Amino acid sequence: MAKKPRVKLPKKAKAGELIQIKTLASHKMETGNRKDKKGNKIPRLILNNFKCTMNGKDVFSADMHPSVSANPYIAFFITAKESGTYEFTWTDDNGETLSVSHDMAVS
Amino acid sequence: MNFKTITAAVAIAGAGLAIVACQPTAYQPNPYGNDVWSGYKTATLETRAMQDDDFANPGMPWVDGAAELYDTPAGETKLSCADCHGAPDDETGGKVGVPMKGVGARYPVFDEATQKPINVELRINRCRTEKQKAKEFKYESDAMLGMTGLIVMQSRGMPRVTTADNPKDALHPAFKKGEEFYYQRRGQLDMACKHCHEDNANNIVRAELLSQGQTNGFPTYRLKWQKPGSLHRRFRGCNKNIRAQPYGYGSEEYLNLETYLAWRGRGLPVEGPSVRK
Numbered sequence: 001m002a003k004k005p006r007v008k009l010p011k012k013a014k015a016g017e018l019i020q021i022k023t024l025a026s027h028k029m030e031t032g033n034r035k036d037k038k039g040n041k042i043p044r045l046i047l048n049n050f051k052c053t054m055n056g057k058d059v060f061s062a063d064m065h066p067s068v069s070a071n072p073y074i075a076f077f078i079t080a081k082e083s084g085t086y087e088f089t090w091t092d093d094n095g096e097t098l099s100v101s102h103d104m105a106v107s
Numbered sequence: 108m109n110f111k112t113i114t115a116a117v118a119i120a121g122a123g124l125a126i127v128a129c130q131p132t133a134y135q136p137n138p139y140g141n142d143v144w145s146g147y148k149t150a151t152l153e154t155r156a157m158q159d160d161d162f163a164n165p166g167m168p169w170v171d172g173a174a175e176l177y178d179t180p181a182g183e184t185k186l187s188c189a190d191c192h193g194a195p196d197d198e199t200g201g202k203v204g205v206p207m208k209g210v211g212a213r214y215p216v217f218d219e220a221t222q223k224p225i226n227v228e229l230r231i232n233r234c235r236t237e238k239q240k241a242k243e244f245k246y247e248s249d250a251m252l253g254m255t256g257l258i259v260m261q262s263r264g265m266p267r268v269t270t271a272d273n274p275k276d277a278l279h280p281a282f283k284k285g286e287e288f289y290y291q292r293r294g295q296l297d298m299a300c301k302h303c304h305e306d307n308a309n310n311i312v313r314a315e316l317l318s319q320g321q322t323n324g325f326p327t328y329r330l331k332w333q334k335p336g337s338l339h340r341r342f343r344g345c346n347k348n349i350r351a352q353p354y355g356y357g358s359e360e361y362l363n364l365e366t367y368l369a370w371r372g373r374g375l376p377v378e379g380p381s382v383r384k
Contacts, residue, residue, distance in 0.1 A: 004171060004172075005168075006162065006167065006168060008162050022162050022163070024162065024163070024165065024167070024168065028333070029333075069330070070333035070334070071165045071168065071333070071334075
């Protein structure tokens, strides 16, 4: 069952308005410090980068390290300036990405 | 600040109790008297905030996944849940007239076929094998947890109801066995459920605040588990903690206990999927 990341941002905003964007990705965030039953290390597999772009421009990005919980929740504020498409991308250690995009109209 | 929130939680429990008064007379007095409260009260403010905001609730991605599954035809009959029951929040209950709203409040119910109580998880699998002719979900799988969460969520805020304490109720034998289980000492530590959850509820055992062991929040996203878990997983955890041999998922012992606990928490609002530490 593929679990899509959840992103919440207003569909409309006024120019100059401070808006909150909430994101929640589903990932097990294996730290690389655990061992399996045979004593072998379980390789690290975490989302190491989160990036939010608007019309291709960076808006917010974060590097993540082990000790970030599973299913990381990231919320941040931005000032609405122009209408556009927000792209949210998470990258994991295997280079696989989760992404979603949302439109927001600024008046 | 702490005091204020506890008062708020008590007020919530109080609201639940007001509804209890409208229920049929109890045949057996609740051991907690009028002081029945949800495990929500034992959670920290941060954890409560996560539960209160559906977006921040980390159990919701599972529910989202299940919502997709709900509309997907499965099995030989190519039926989806929605084909029979309508949308999850459809109060008419679709073609078969069984709405998902209220399920979380009244389950476990008596199952004629097995003459045992049946809970939401097993009922989902019953539909899977008999109506959809599809493979059962594994008890603790993501699909099962999500689907249970999706169904239970429709009853949010509704008071838990049960008449299992009525000697004429078909569930009564299971209820009695559940009660016996609850008061039975077990495991290397020789403890019964009641030693923590009845005698010492609201007391602190080392760093943990003991709850009444109410079941209204399940399936629960536990921060320790980093994923949602079923009630039976919690039972197994409890049994392991007192160094007893846990019973299996969906076993009769746990179904009886679930039936009994539903009665102990009568009137509490359904919270699932809740968030606990």
